[in-house]
Every structure is written in structure tokens, then in C-alpha cells.
Amino acid sequence: MGHGSNLTAAVLVSALAACWFISLLWAHQAPLVRSDCAKRNATEAHGRLGGDAAETSSEETRRPRDGACAMAPESRFDCARDRLLSQRGCEDRGCCYAPLPHSAGPPWCFYPTLYPGYRMGPLTPTARGQEATLTRATPSHLPREMSTVHLEVTGGTAGCLHLTFKDPSSQRYEVKLPAAVPQGEDDAQDALYSTEYQSDPFGFIVRRRSNGRVIMNTTVAPLLFADQYLQLSTALASSLVSGLGEHYTSLLLDLNWTSLTLWNRNMAPHADANLYGSHPFYMVQEEDGLAHGVFLLNSNAIEVMLQPTPALTWVAIGGILDLYVFLGPDPQSVIRQYLQVIGYPMMPPYWSLGFHLCRWGYTTTLTTRHVAQRMHNATFPLDVQWNDLDYANKDRVFTFDPWRFGDLPEMVEDFHERGMKYILILDPGISSSSPPGTYSPFDEGLKRDVFIKNATGHILIGKVWPGQTAFPDFTNPETRRWWEDCIRDFHSKVPVDGLWIDMNEPASFVQGSAEGCPASDLENPPYTPKVVGGQLSSGTLCMSAQQKLSTHYDLHNMYGLTEAYATHSALMNIRGQRPFVLSRSSFPGIGRFSGVWTGDVGSDWEQLRYSIPAVLQFGLFGVPLVGADVCGFGGNTTEELCVRWMQLGAFYPFMRNHNDKPNAPQEPYVFGQKAQAAMRSALNLRYSLLPFLYTLFHHAHTSAATVARPLFMEFPTDDNCQAVDRQFLWGSSLLISPVLEQGAVELAAYLPSGTWYSLHNVSQTPMHPFYSKGRYSLLPAPLDTINVHVREGHIIPQQVGPALTTVASRRKPFFLTVALSAGGWAWGDLFWDDGDKLHTFETGHYCYVTFTAGQVGKRRVTFPLGMNWALDGLVLGGLQVFGVPSPPRYVLANGDKVKDFTYRSDTKVSSVGLALPMSEVFSVQWAL
Numbered sequence: 001m002g003h004g005s006n007l008t009a010a011v012l013v014s015a016l017a018a019c020w021f022i023s024l025l026w027a028h029q030a031p032l033v034r035s036d037c038a039k040r041n042a043t044e045a046h047g048r049l050g051g052d053a054a055e056t057s058s059e060e061t062r063r064p065r066d067g068a069c070a071m072a073p074e075s076r077f078d079c080a081r082d083r084l085l086s087q088r089g090c091e092d093r094g095c096c097y098a099p100l101p102h103s104a105g106p107p108w109c110f111y112p113t114l115y116p117g118y119r120m121g122p123l124t125p126t127a128r129g130q131e132a133t134l135t136r137a138t139p140s141h142l143p144r145e146m147s148t149v150h151l152e153v154t155g156g157t158a159g160c161l162h163l164t165f166k167d168p169s170s171q172r173y174e175v176k177l178p179a180a181v182p183q184g185e186d187d188a189q190d191a192l193y194s195t196e197y198q199s200d201p202f203g204f205i206v207r208r209r210s211n212g213r214v215i216m217n218t219t220v221a222p223l224l225f226a227d228q229y230l231q232l233s234t235a236l237a238s239s240l241v242s243g244l245g246e247h248y249t250s251l252l253l254d255l256n257w258t259s260l261t262l263w264n265r266n267m268a269p270h271a272d273a274n275l276y277g278s279h280p281f282y283m284v285q286e287e288d289g290l291a292h293g294v295f296l297l298n299s300n301a302i303e304v305m306l307q308p309t310p311a312l313t314w315v316a317i318g319g320i321l322d323l324y325v326f327l328g329p330d331p332q333s334v335i336r337q338y339l340q341v342i343g344y345p346m347m348p349p350y351w352s353l354g355f356h357l358c359r360w361g362y363t364t365t366l367t368t369r370h371v372a373q374r375m376h377n378a379t380f381p382l383d384v385q386w387n388d389l390d391y392a393n394k395d396r397v398f399t400f401d402p403w404r405f406g407d408l409p410e411m412v413e414d415f416h417e418r419g420m421k422y423i424l425i426l427d428p429g430i431s432s433s434s435p436p437g438t439y440s441p442f443d444e445g446l447k448r449d450v451f452i453k454n455a456t457g458h459i460l461i462g463k464v465w466p467g468q469t470a471f472p473d474f475t476n477p478e479t480r481r482w483w484e485d486c487i488r489d490f491h492s493k494v495p496v497d498g499l500w501i502d503m504n505e506p507a508s509f510v511q512g513s514a515e516g517c518p519a520s521d522l523e524n525p526p527y528t529p530k531v532v533g534g535q536l537s538s539g540t541l542c543m544s545a546q547q548k549l550s551t552h553y554d555l556h557n558m559y560g561l562t563e564a565y566a567t568h569s570a571l572m573n574i575r576g577q578r579p580f581v582l583s584r585s586s587f588p589g590i591g592r593f594s595g596v597w598t599g600d601v602g603s604d605w606e607q608l609r610y611s612i613p614a615v616l617q618f619g620l621f622g623v624p625l626v627g628a629d630v631c632g633f634g635g636n637t638t639e640e641l642c643v644r645w646m647q648l649g650a651f652y653p654f655m656r657n658h659n660d661k662p663n664a665p666q667e668p669y670v671f672g673q674k675a676q677a678a679m680r681s682a683l684n685l686r687y688s689l690l691p692f693l694y695t696l697f698h699h700a701h702t703s704a705a706t707v708a709r710p711l712f713m714e715f716p717t718d719d720n721c722q723a724v725d726r727q728f729l730w731g732s733s734l735l736i737s738p739v740l741e742q743g744a745v746e747l748a749a750y751l752p753s754g755t756w757y758s759l760h761n762v763s764q765t766p767m768h769p770f771y772s773k774g775r776y777s778l779l780p781a782p783l784d785t786i787n788v789h790v791r792e793g794h795i796i797p798q799q800v801g802p803a804l805t806t807v808a809s810r811r812k813p814f815f816l817t818v819a820l821s822a823g824g825w826a827w828g829d830l831f832w833d834d835g836d837k838l839h840t841f842e843t844g845h846y847c848y849v850t851f852t853a854g855q856v857g858k859r860r861v862t863f864p865l866g867m868n869w870a871l872d873g874l875v876l877g878g879l880q881v882f883g884v885p886s887p888p889r890y891v892l893a894n895g896d897k898v899k900d901f902t903y904r905s906d907t908k909v910s911s912v913g914l915a916l917p918m919s920e921v922f923s924v925q926w927a928l
Contacts, residue, residue, distance in 0.1 A: 049082040049142055049229060049526050068112030069096035074308045076110035077221035077233050081305075081315070082527050085109050093141045105257050106307075116140075117201030117222040118149060129154035134165075134202050134223070143526055144227035158190040159328060160337050161206060165225060165232075165321035173319050173554040175299045177342060177589060192327035206325055208290070213237055215284075215292050216325060220311060228317050228525045230298075236284055236310040237292070240722050242710075243282035243620055244304050246275040246586065246598075251613040251710060251725035253282075255306040261529045262302040264557050264585050266507035266539050268600040268634060269607065269614070273532050276505060276599050277586030278302070278557040279621045282312070283334055289716035293334040295341065297322040299557045299587065301536060303529035317525050318554055331713045332706065339622045339704040345591040346568070347701040348625050349578040350835030351421050352498070352595070352654070353690050354383025354806045355683055361661030363390050364404045365411045371667060372415065376804060378669040378676065381683045383805050384421045386500065386656070391424055395466040396431045398441045398490045409494050419807035421497035423580070426487075428504050428563055429469035432461055441486050442470065450479035452552065455518050455544040462508035462541060471506055471541060474562035475555060476548040484570035491574050498580030499567050501594075504560040505585045508540055517542035522553045560585025561593075568593035577836045582654075586623065595625030595654050603632025603663070608645055609740040613725040615652055616710045624700045624707040627652030631666040633659060639675045640742060640783065642666055646679040647786035648738040650686040651730065653693070653707050678784040685760070685788070687809045688798045689734075691830055695797070696731045698831035702841060707731065715752045718774055724750055733794040733819075733828070734759070737779060737787040745783070748776045755792040757819050757882040769882065769908070790882065793821035795828025795851040800877065810835065813877025814918055818853050820883035826853040832870050847871055849918075853881075871919040879924065884910040888926035901926075 079095035090097040090109035094116065099108045118134035134149040150168040155161055166172070193215065196205040203219030214237060221233035241253045244260050248269045253260070262278035269275055280296040296302070300318035307313075314321075326337035339345075357375065362368045368387060375382040391408060393399040400408045412422045430442050430451070437443060445451055446459075451470040454460040459470050472479045487499070511533075517523045522543040528536060536543050536553070545552035555562075564583045571579035581594040590596065598614045601607045611628035618626040630649035631642040646668065649655045659666050668679045686693075699705035706713060709729040711721035727737045727749055735756060737749035751772035758769075770777055770789070779787045790796060796817040803809035818826050833846035840846045847870045884903065891898040891912055900913030916922045 063091050064094060064096050064112035064115075068114065069098060069110075071110075071113070073100060073106035075220075075311070076106045077307075077311070077313060078107040078109070078305065079111050080107065080109035111221050114201060115222045118225075120151070120197055120199040120202045123153070123197070126152070128152065129162075132197075133168075140222070140224060142224060142226035142229055146225045146227070149223075149225050153195070155191060157337065157340070159192050159326060159333065160340070161191075161193055161195065161325040161327070163204070163321075163323045163325075165223070165230075165323075167225070167320070173299075173550045174322065175297050175319070175558070177297065192329060193325070208286075208292070208327065208329070210329070211288075211290075213286060213290075215327070216294070220309075221313065225321070226526075228521065229527050230316045230319070230321055231313060232321055232323075233311060233313040234294075236312055237286050238284055239308070239310040240285035241282055241306070241310070241312070242285075243279065243293075243617065245279045245617045245621060246277035246614075248273065248275065248610060249613065250610075250723070251616055252723050253306060255308050255310050257308070258306045259530055260304045260306070261531055262304070262557070263529060263531045263536065264505040264540075264560065264587075265532050266503065266505050267532050268602070269598060269610070274530075276584045277560070277590075277596070279586070279588055279617075280304075280314075281338060281588065281621060283331065283620060285331070285712055285716070285722055290329045291331040291334050291716065292328055293326040293338055295324040295326070295338060295588070297324065297341075297588070300554060301529050301531070301557075315527070315529065317527060317529065331716050335620060335622070335706060335713075336704040342589040342622055343592040344702070344704050345622055345624050345697075345700050346593060347578065347841065348595065348697055349580055350690070350694055350810070351383050351806045352580045352625070353693055353697075354655075354687070354809075355381050356384040356386060356423070356654075356656035356658075357382055357667065358386035358388060358656060358658040359661065359665075359667075360388035361390065361659070362387055365407050369411055369414070372418075372420065374669045375667065376418075378680075379802065379804065380668050380676075380680055381687050381802075381804050381809075382420065384423055384497070384656075385415055386422075386658075387424045389425050389427070389465055392466075394431070396434070396439060396441075397426050397429075398486050399439075400494065412495055416495070419805040422495075423498040423500055423582075424494075424496055425500045425502050426567070427464060427502055428472055428506055428559075429462065429464035429466065429508075430472065431466035431468070432459070432470045433466075433468045440489070444485070445470065445472065445482060448478055448482050450476060450482045452541065453546045454513060454515070454542060455520075455546070457546070460541060460545050461514045462506075462512075463510045463514060464503060464508060468514060469508075471508075472563075473547045474559070474566045479548075480566040480569065483566045484573060487567070487570045488574050497575075498582070499571065500582045501560070501563050501567055502584050504563050504583060505540055505556075506559050511535070511539070512537040512542040513545075518544055520544055522551060558587050561587040561590045564590050564594035572838065576838070578838055586618075586621075588621065591621070591623035591625070594623075596623050597626065597654065597656065597658075598628040600633045600660075601628050603635040603637040603641065603666075605641060605740065605742050607632055608641065608648065609726065611648070611652075612728060612738075612740075615708050616725060616728055619706045619708050619710075622704070624697065625654050626708075627654035627656060629658040630655060631657055631659070634663070635660075636664040637666045639671050642668075642671065643675050643678045643783055644739050647682045648736075648740075650682040650786070651708070651728075651736045651738075651788075653697075655686065674783070681784060682786060684802060685786075687803055687806070688800050688815075689730075689796070690806065690809060691797045691799055691814070691832070692733075693730065694835075695829060695831040698841065699731075705731070711735075711750070711752065718752050720750055720774055721752060733791050733796060735789040735791065737781075737789070739781045739786070745781055747779055747781050747787070749779050749787060750774075750776050751789065755819075755822065755883065756789040757792070759788040759790055759796075759817065790817055790819040792819050792883065793826050794819050795826045795853060797828060797830040797849075797851070806835070811874070813875050813915075815877055816851060816879035818851075818879055818881040820853065820881065824853075824855050824883075827851065834870065845870075869919070871917075874918040876914050876916040876918055876922065878911065878913045880909055880911045882907075882909055884908055884926075884928070886928050888928055891924065891926040893924050894922055898924075 087097040116138040121133040206216040217235040224231040261274040283293045305313040328334040543553035583594040631637045753774040756770045799812040800815045828851040830849040833840040887903040
């Protein structure tokens with residue numbers, strides 16, 4: 001921008017809307033066809049796919065041909081995943097045996113090159129794409145192996161390749177995703193990929209058409225397809241792999257012979273454990289800013305082996321291989337393509353983006369009221385008060401204790417009058433031990449046949465908080481109707497605003513059931529992935545348990561998803577407003593119905609640090625409404641840790657402070673005055689940014705954009721951003737750099753190339769901008785500060801002024817933070833509706849405002865006025881403009897001179913006080 005020119009800030013209001021509706025369909029599938037087999041020998045380390053030849057094999061030894069074993073150790077693919085084998089046992093599998101000095105790392109028994117496998121027949125065209133038959137002449141070591149596999153290849157879009165491998169002779173369980181986002185017709189000429197096939201032994205290669213880079217190469221190891229063991233290996237395009245959650249990891253996965261198990265488990269986050277959710281999706285960062293993703297749609301237990309070749313091996317113990325490859329070409333496009341398959345996220349209610357407070361240990365309504373009142377007295381924003389299971393009568397859901405919570409309905413109404421919301425926990429386990437006629441949810445459930453059954457057809461009884469419990473089968477339509485009736489009846493007494501579905505892996509305190517589980521190949525499969533507890537039924541139900549669609553063996557990982565769908569639908573029908581559901585268990589597609597939190601994190605600095613990659617991973621999985629328990633759930637926090645966690649938590653998309661009952665209190669008001677001031681500052685900053693955050697959720701809902709975003713998503717060509725997971729972005733505009741170490745008062749933060757402006761500092765005035773060429777900078781970070789930077793070229797809509805709820809904050813004046821680019825331009829937007837009604841975007845009941853700053857004379861902009869009713873009564877109270885090179889001579893608002901403006905020559909920031917109606921087109925101009 002040159003001297004003497006005018007800069008114009010203007011508003012574009014539009015009411016364009018597109019219909020977007022997704023329905024969930026549960027398709028009935030027969031259970032897997034299997035024969036019984038003997039219970040696994042307790043001396044076997046990990047499974048029983050095939051024994052040592054000296055003990056179990058009478059076949060002639062099939063030694064690999066000369067030269068087939070000559071490969072680098074890091075390129076070996078394990079041929080003895082199930083157990084330790086002697087040289088003879090290994091070679092009887094037709095594999096190579098070459099011991100190494102160390103036991104950890106590369107396998108000693110591994111597949112040779114061109115290991116005998118399936119032979120591919122000719123590809124023939126179909127209405128959906130192409131198909132071929134794979135046949136195996138030489139059996140492998142697997143029991144109940146499929147001699148024939150059907151391959152179908154389809155392409156939903158130019159950037160998505162879809163391959164399915166099925167057994168044509170039996171009906172195996174297949175996950176049927178609901179119709180997601182409509183996709184265009186595939187055009188082979190526009191496809192971003194090319195595919196090559198090796199016929200014998202079968203394998204395929206996917207290349208990026210633009211540069212010939214190999215995205216997948218499955219010829220490196222054999223395809224294996226048996227009744228309870230499906231294996232597919234592939235070389236990887238790079239070692240920069242993210243995804244495959246839910247695990248306690250960095251953003252980039254460790255490829256040094258790492259095993260990850262996807263099997264939902266009630267397990268507090270820690271390393272080397274399968275946690276609450278299963279997301280068989282990964283993204284690979286390639287060179288030159290390109291990326292691709294791969295999704296294995298399979299709900300059975302999965303183990304994924306990563307090795308430094310780089311390469312990856314999928315092992316699923318049921319179902320089919322239903323594989324999607326997303327070609328991007330950039331990281332954000334990969335996520336959009338993935339979400340076109342699993343569904344875009346729901347639009348959360350505005351109030352759910354405020355601050356939530358919970359504790360297991362608010363034992364009465366008096367205690368709960370007192371907590372909310374102390375938050376109010378200390379002027380801490382609080383939108384949602386929660387109760388854990390303390391409220392329930394004898395720990396039974398859909399009840400409340402008549403003595404300790406006798407005035408629960410009145411308490412909720414009091415909260416509503418104060419502009420607050422109320423949420424309580426709802427576990428799926430239904431108490432089965434109450435006398436008949438005394439507990440309606442179980443009595444009605446019995447009549448309506450809604451509970452999961454054991455292998456003999458009787459109700460499976462487990463144990464959770466109320467004692468003996470039955471578990472609803474949410475794949476049954478009648479169960480979903482019963483669930484809604486239970487919620488409706490409870491809501492008529494206690495008008496809750498949302499529901500927290502916990503313990504829904506499902507968790508049980510006895511293994512399998514109170515009566516144990518039958519000995520079968522479902523309970524003890526030939527191969528068991530490395531799960532906590534050693535058996536699939538550890539901490540959950542029997543695998544032979546019967547559900548409407550199939551056995552629990554097939555459906556376990558989807559239990560939380562099916563409950564979230566039922567709960568979301570029930571709340572929508574009962575309240576008639578946007579539902580809020582928070583789930584612990586998760587599976588692809590859950591973001592359409594629920595938010596997620598990261599479970600029982602500990603109150604320590606390591607858990608604080610690892611909460612960032614956990615939140616970012618869920619963003620990749622299509623679950624943008626996610627956060628960790630602020631200040632930690634387990635153990636005692638410290639004042640410093642809680643301050644730093646409140647600062648970081650202010651930038652979780654979902655922010656809740658939640659604490660376990662044995663621990664020291666950690667509500668913000670219990671700490672010293674300096675700590676309280678720092679926490680209050682962080683909360684007030686979050687509340688001022690809620691219009692911007694809400695707009696990010698609108699883009700997530702309508703176009704699959706990420707909310708909390710890894711730096712590599714926005715700067716894919718910057719190699720320094722590839723592994724950053726101690727910082728993150730909100731959208732493309734705000735860079736958050738929290739303190740994650742005890743005692744730190746400064747931090748080294750990476751600022752990608754460009755100009756970055758500090759949103760605020762300790763004195764609430766802007767700091768000098770950073771003109772970065774892509775480098776780490778040492779930033780001051782005293783205890784009362786979290787570093788937040790605005791990226792040049794962006795405009796951030798805010799609402800300023802203290803507010804204790806979003807009801808109040810939504811009435812505050814708007815304020816624009818304008819960060820000019822080097823060329824003097826900036827852009828931003830605002831999505832605004834009533835914040836609670838259903839389908840406002842789909843029905844056009846919203847305002848969408850575009851803010852544009854630029855030099856008059858260099859760009860001509862028109863401003864059509866659309867539906868502006870949602871902004872009636874709201875004003876633009878001011879703006880601050882970063883990057884103004886010299887003091888303005890005057891400022892005009894809609895052509896009239898403005899008296900209230902300032903300029904700081906040290907930071908190049910101009911601030912303007914205004915009172916312009918947001919429901920009308922406006923312009924602000926200044927002359928230099």
C-alpha cells in the first residue's frame with residue numbers, strides 16, 4: 001500500500017445456501033460363517049495361525065528359492081506374527097529365516113520376494129467400475145483360508161480410488177456407511193491416479209498421475225485372506241504418517257517397528273495401549289506439499305504394523321478389506337475426500353463452544369449450585385454446568401437421587417434462567433438387578449427386546465457402576481425407539497440440554513459377562529491383536545454376544561457410534577433444537593452426531609503436551625468438536641499446570657474442566673488471585689473469539705474444513721511444519737503457541753513464512769509483528785500469557801467485553817482484527833444464525849458476512865445485501881488494523897469522519913472506535 005492511498009474495509013452479506021442432508025441406514029448382514037475350534041493354548045504367545053513344523057506340520061518343506069531372501073532387514077515383512085517359530089517352522093511356511101543380533105525390530109522369519117499367493121484373473125468392466133477374481137492354488141499357513149477372493153475396483157471421484165476384497169462364497173459382515181456427501185461421476189481422464197496390477201502373485205500399485213510417485217505398492221508382501229485373518233501390506237511414499245487413532249502418540253507416528261491396535265477399550269491414555277476409539281485412516285505427507293490418505297473400512301479388531309522401509313501392514317480379524325485411497329493432492333483435500341465417504345461433521349450449538357465445568361464428586365444439587373455461583377461471583381465465564389454419575393439414584397441412569405438431587409429439575413431451570421445450560425452423564429449399562437416393576441428402563445427394555453444377548457439367546461449381563469447391567473443393542477431400530485422414549489421421559493422431569501455418553505466402548509468390570517464366555521473361535525480367534533488385557537473381551541462383552549446386525553465380534557468398535565446416533569436423534573426429536581452429544585468411544589462417522597473428549601487424562605505436564613496431537617488427530621478423523629479434560633482428570637493438578645492448561649484449553653474446540661472425585665479441587669476460583677486472573681484472561685479471550693470459532697465450525701460442517709489444524713495442513717510445502725505438534729492453528733488465521741513445560745516463561749515457537757501479528761500480550765496491547773521467513777522465534781510467555789498470532793491477510797471477527805455466558809457474549813459489539821498483508825489486503829468472514837435451531841444453513845436461515853480490506857482504486861468490490869435479520873440490533877463497535885505503515889490523516893465510516901481513532905507508530909497498529917449496524921453494509925476508509 002502506497003502513501004496517500006485509501007484503504008477500504010467493507011462487508012459482503014450473502015444468504016446463499018445449499019441443501020445438505022445425510023441419513024443413517026443400518027444394513028442387515030449375516031454374521032460370519034465359522035466353524036468351532038479348540039480354545040487357544042495358553043502357552044502360545046499371540047495366536048495360533050500355524051504351528052512349528054516340528055510339532056504340527058506334516059507337509060513337505062517349501063523352502064524359498066535362491067536369492068528370494070536377500071533383502072535389507074528394514075524391508076522384511078513378518079511371516080510369524082502369531083508366534084515364535086524355529087527355522088524349520090518358518091521355512092515350512094515357505095518363508096525366510098535369518099536371525100539378527102537383537103530381538104526387537106526386524107523379524108527373523110519373513111516373506112521372500114514373490115511369495116506364492118493369489119493369482120489375478122482378467123479385469124472386466126462392470127456398471128460400477130471393474131472386477132476380477134483372485135484364486136490361490138498354493139495354500140498358506142492360515143486356517144480356513146479363502147481359495148477365491150473377489151476384487152471390485154471403483155472410483156467415486158477423480159481423487160478417490162475404492163477397492164474391495166470379498167469372499168464370494170460366504171456372507172461376511174460389511175460395514176455399511178450411510179449415504180454421505182454426493183460425489184460426481186468418475187472420469188478416468190481426470191483421475192489423479194493410475195493403477196497397475198501384478199497378476200501372480202497378486203498385488204497392485206497406485207501412482208500419482210501428475211508425477212508418477214508410488215502411493216501404494218502391495219506387491220512387497222502377500223495378500224492373505226482367511227476367515228479370521230486378513231492381511232495387506234504396502235510400501236509408503238514417505239515416513240511422514242499421521243492417523244490410525246486413537247493412541248497416545250505424537251502427530252507423526254513412529255515407524256520403527258511399531259504396532260498399533262484398533263480396538264475400543266476403557267483405558268486411560270498412555271503409550272502402547274489401544275484406547276477408546278478406532279479410526280483406521282492414515283495420511284501421508286509426500287514431497288512438494290502433496291499428500292494422500294488411506295481408509296480401511298472395517299469394524300473388526302485391527303492391528304497395524306509400521307516399519308522403517310517405510311511400509312505398513314494391515315491385519316484385520318474379520319469382515320472384508322474395503323479400502324479407500326484419497327489422492328488429495330493437498331492435505332486439506334485429503335480430509336475433504338475422506339469426509340465425503342464418512343460424512344461431514346454436525347454443526348454444534350453455539351453455547352457448546354463456551355466453557356464447561358464438571359466433576360465426579362459434585363454429590364448434591366447444593367454442591368453443584370454452589371460451584372456455579374462461585375464461578376459467577378469470581379466473574380469466570382461458564383456456559384454449561386455438568387454432573388457426573390453422582391446425580392443418579394443407586395447409579396442407575398434415567399433416575400435422580402431423591403435426597404441428594406431432589407430439586408434437580410428446579411436447579412436446571414434456575415440455570416436456564418441465568419442463561420446457562422445443563423448436561424449430565426448417561427452410561428449405556430442398564431441396571432438389571434432391581435426388583436421387577438421398580439426400574440422402568442429395564443422393565444420396558446425386556447418387553448421390547450432391546451438388549452444384547454449371549455450366545456445362548458439370553459440377555460448378556462455384565463457389571464458397571466450400578467452392579468449387574470444389560471447393554472442396549474443400538475443397531476436394533478426398536479432399541480433406538482426405546483432409548484428415545486427413556487430420554488423423553490427423563491427430559492420431561494429434568495430438561496437437560498445435552499447428554500454425555502460415557503463407558504460406551506462398551507465398558508464392563510467383568511470380562512465378557514457375569515457368566516463368562518463360551519469357548520469358541522470368536523472368543524479366542526486364531527490371531528488376537530495386541531490388546532490391553534490380552535483378550536478381545538477384556539473389559540467389555542463376549543465376542544459371541546448377539547446383536548441385530550451381527551455378533552459383537554464384528555460390531556464392538558461401532559458401539560459408541562451407534563449409541564451416538566441414537567442419542568443425537570433422540571435429542572433432536574425431543575428438544576427440537578440442535579443436539580449436543582459428547583462420546584468417549586468413537587469410530588469413523590461419529591463426528592456427524594457427537595463431539596469427543598480424550599478420556600481420563602492425567603494431571604501432569606506430559607499429558608498436557610500430548611493433548612495437542614490428540615486433538616489434531618481427531619480433526620483429521622472428521623471430529624472437530626474435541627478437547628481434553630482441562631487441568632487433567634486423574635491425579636492432583638498444580639496451580640501452574642492448571643493455568644497453562646486453561647490457556648491451552650481455551651483453544652481446544654471443546655473446552656471442559658473435569659476432575660476425578662479423589663483429587664484436589666481444580667475449579668478456577670480455588671487458586672490464587674494471580675492464577676485466577678490468568679485463567680480469566682484466557683477464558684475472556686476465548687469468548688471474544690467465539691464468532692470466529694463458530695464460523696470455522698460452519699466451514700467444517702459444510703465443506704469439511706478442519707477447525708484445530710496442524711501446521712502442515714496450511715503450509716504443506718514448508719518442511720519445518722511437517723512434525724510440529726506443540727503448536728496449532730485455528731483455521732488458517734490464528735497460530736496458537738502454548739507453554740507446555742513446568743517453569744517456562746518463554747518458548748521457541750515456529751512462525752511460517754509471512755508476517756504474524758501478536759493478538760495480545762500481558763498489557764493487552766499488540767506487540768511488534770514478526771516478519772518471518774520460516775523460523776523459530778523465542779517468545780516471552782509469562783504465566784499470564786498464551787501466545788496467539790494472527791496471520792497476515794486475514795480478518796478475525798470478535799465480540800468484545802466481559803460476558804459470563806454466550807447468551808450475553810452474543811449481544812456484545814463486534815470487533816474486527818484486521819491483519820494486512822504486505823500488499824495491503826485482508827479477508828475474513830462470519831457465519832451467524834440463532835445458534836441453536838436445526839438445519840439453519842440447509843434452510844437458508846442465517847447470515848454470511850464477508851469482510852474485505854484493500855486499497856481503493858486497485859480493486860472494485862460490490863456488496864449485495866442478503867438476509868441480515870440475524871444481525872439486527874448488533875453493532876460493529878470497532879476495529880484494529882495491523883500493518884498500517886503511517887498515521888492515518890483521517891478515518892471515514894460510511895463517508896462520515898470518525899473522531900475516535902488512534903495509531904501506534906511502534907507497532908504500526910491503528911484502532912478505530914465505531915457504532916455501525918452489523919445488519920447493514922458498511923465501509924471504513926482511512927487516508928494516509
